[in-house]
Amino acid sequence: DVKVTQSSRYLVKRTGEKVFLECVQDMDHENMFWYRQDPGLGLRLIYFSYDVKMKEKGDIPEGYSVSREKKERFSLILESASTNQTSMYLCASSLIRRGGTEAFFGQGTRLTVV
Amino acid sequence: LAKTTQPISMDSYEGQEVNITCSHNNIATNDYITWYQQFPSQGPRFIIQGYKTKVTNEVASLFIPADRKSSTLSLPRVSLSDTAVYYCLVGDGGSNYQLIWGAGTKLIIKP
Numbered sequence: 709d710v711k712v713t714q715s716s717r718y719l720v721k722r723t724g725e726k727v728f729l730e731c732v733q734d735m736d737h738e739n740m741f742w743y744r745q746d747p748g749l750g751l752r753l754i755y756f757s758y759d760v761k762m763k764e765k766g767d768i769p770e771g772y773s774v775s776r777e778k779k780e781r782f783s784l785i786l787e788s789a790s791t792n793q794t795s796m797y798l799c800a801s802s803l804i805r806r807g808g809t810e811a812f813f814g815q816g817t818r819l820t821v822v
Numbered sequence: 823l824a825k826t827t828q829p830i831s832m833d834s835y836e837g838q839e840v841n842i843t844c845s846h847n848n849i850a851t852n853d854y855i856t857w858y859q860q861f862p863s864q865g866p867r868f869i870i871q872g873y874k875t876k877v878t879n880e881v882a883s884l885f886i887p888a889d890r891k892s893s894t895l896s897l898p899r900v901s902l903s904d905t906a907v908y909y910c911l912v913g914d915g916g917s918n919y920q921l922i923w924g925a926g927t928k929l930i931i932k933p
Contacts, residue, residue, distance in 0.1 A: 712865075743923075750909070751866070751923040767922075798865050809913075810856070813865025 711735075714799050714814035721821050727786040729817050731799030738804040740782035741811070742766075742774060744795040751798065757782055758804060789821045826910045831928040840897045842927050844910030847891050852914035855886060855893045860907045860926070869908075870895070897929075905931045 715730035733740065739758050743751040743766075753766030755774040763774050771793060775783045782801075786793055796818050802811040827845040834840045846855065854873050858866035870877055872884040872893070883896040897904055907926040 748925070750925045753922065796863075800865070809854075810868045810871065811858075811866075813867070816863065816865055818863075 712799055712801055712812050712814040714797075714817050716817050717815060719817055719819045721786075721789050721819065723790060723821055725786075725789045725821075727789050727819070727821075729784040729786075729797055729799075729819070731782045731784070731801075731814055732780055733782075733799075733801040733812070734780065735801060735803075735812065736779065737801035737812075738779070739802045739809075739811075740776065741800040741802075742772075742782065742784045743798045743800065744768070744793075745798055745816075746795050754784065786819075789819075791821050793819065794821045795819060825922070826912060826924045828908075828910055828924060828927045830925065831930070833930050833932060834900055835932050836901055837899055840900050840904070840929060840931075842895045842897075842908055842910075842929065843892055844895070845892050846910070846912045849890050849912050850914065853912040854914065855884065855890075856911045856913070857882070857884065857893075857895045858909045858911070860909065866909060900929075900931050902931050902933060905929060 712733045721727050741756040742754045745751050752768050754772050757763045757776045760779050773785045796816050798816045799814045800811045802809045856871040857869045859869050860866040870882045870884045874886050877884045885894040907928050909926040
């Protein structure tokens with residue numbers, strides 16, 4: 709069974725802390741994505757990566773960075789957490805394949821910054 | 823990147839067929855149309871994908887007209903457990919493939 713695993717289901721951090729959200733996929737997918745989801749706003753792309761050590765900014769990269777040192781792992785870093793980064797964070801992966809592809813999602817990490 | 827437009831919400835009743843339409847006027851030649859389902863506090867889950875005409879699987883059907891500027895997800899005989907948010911996306915899956923999500927359609931099934 710294919711799997712995308714996020715390191716934490718729930719996380720509470722203090723303002724100003726450096727926060728690491730980890731995501732691991734076991735499908736040998738090239739693409740990996742980080743989204744945040746807020747009520748009424750749908751999924752917004754923060755960063756994505758199509759290869760090891762490659763990263764591309766999505767729609768809302770400010771305040772975030774990412775790391776992809778290995779193909780299976782994609783980390784999202786909040787350099788200095790702020791209360792407006794309280795959100796549900798979703799990681800996904802997909803194959804690079806012309807002709808359509810399916811993305812697989814993790815269960816999400818609900819982050820609260822206090 | 824092609825943008826999609828869907829109704830914000832829909833209601834229906836158990837046992838009915840539900841059709842959700844998505845508009846994607848700027849769809850590119852290589853783009854496929856993909857639908858996902860999301861339950862509260864879970865990540866989205868793939869439902870169905872197509873390029874043109876009709877695609878059917880065990881869960882749903884996808885109807886795509888010849889001009890491909892819209893698509894319709896059809897859920898046969900819905901049940902309460904089909905209450906979820908449904909997202910329509912377009913893309914070609916190639917390099918730099920970005921998944922750009924709209925607000926989705928919140929489908930509520932009533933008994």
